Amino acid sequence: MADQCMQGWILATLSVLFATCCLLIKKKERGTKKDLLESRSKSVNCTATANEECISGIFSDADVIIVGAGVAGAALAHTLGKMATGNILQSLKKSCHAVIEIEDGRRVRVIERDLTEPDRIVGELLQPGGYLNLIELGLEDCVEKIDAQKVFGYALFKDGKHTRLSYPLEKFHSDVAGRSFHNGRFIQRMREKAVSLPNVQLEQGTVTSLLEEKGTVRGVQYKTKRWARADGICSSDNCL
Known part of the structure; x- marks a missing residue:
């Protein structure tokens, strides 16, 4: 009789211990799942609100x-x-810190300190070779609707005499020529062309410094102290 009581007590004790262990395990699993969900939520929030600052100030x-x-x-x-x-990209590598190999569909962020149309006398003549480069890049329509005038050569005047020097364009299509235009309008057309792609984002902002990690540039810092990171960084603002 005593043995049966002892066995019953042992079984009851084991049952209680087993139930307690199960409760602790389930509680731990719930905590792990909660932490995982919170982690994912923070990650999603940082991605979904990329135009805002994340908690770390880096997006x-x-x-x-x-x-x-x-x-x-x-x-x-x-x-x-x-x-x-x-x-x-080889033709524009002089504008970058490094030659970048990019896959189709990569996301590009462009940061410009002033998105208004530039109004200055500079770069008013595009040579025929430059127009050929625009064709190669698929940007030839950027010289349209900006009152651009075709240029076929030069006229030289001296001591009452003059002569003309024509571009050697005989082997090219009739549309290939130089272009004279307002530089600001040309730049605005190129910006519009860039942002016509769904994966290119253009924003107004001032970059003051670069974010370096172990000798490699990993991002940029805004004047507002925000950081933005990317695998490839290119400076074409003549400042950095």
């Missing part, structure tokens, strides 16, 4: 950041935005 919603949306910056943004896998 990233782009694979490439371009500082400056002038002729070089806008052309680079458009080219990277539509570049196919495996292509390497």
Whole structure:
């Protein structure tokens, strides 16, 4: 009889211990799931509110950041935005800190300190070779609707005499020529062309410094002290 009581007590004790262990395990699992959900939620929030500051002050919603949306910056943004896998941008590499290999569909963030139309006398003549480069980059329509005038050569005047020097364009299509235009209108057209791609984002902001990690540039800092990170950083603003 005593043995049966002892066995019953042992079984009851084991049952209680087993139930307690099960409750502790379930509680731990719930805590782990909660932490995981909170972690995912924070990650989603930082991604979903990329235009705002995350708690750390660092956000990233782009694979490439371009500082400056002038002729070089806008052309680079458009080219990277539509570049196919495996292509390497060679023609614009002088504008970058490094040659960047970009896959199709990569996200490009362009940061320009002033998005209003520039109004200055500079770069008013595009040579025929420059127009051929626009064709190669798919940007030839940027000289349309800006009152651009075709240029076919030069006229030289001296001591009452004059002569004409024509561009050697015989082997090219009739549309290939130089272009004279208002530089600000041309830049605005190139910016519009760049942001016509769904994965190119243009924003107004001032970049003051670069974020470096172990000798590698990983991001940029805004004047507002925010940081933006990306795998590729290109400076075309003549400041950094």
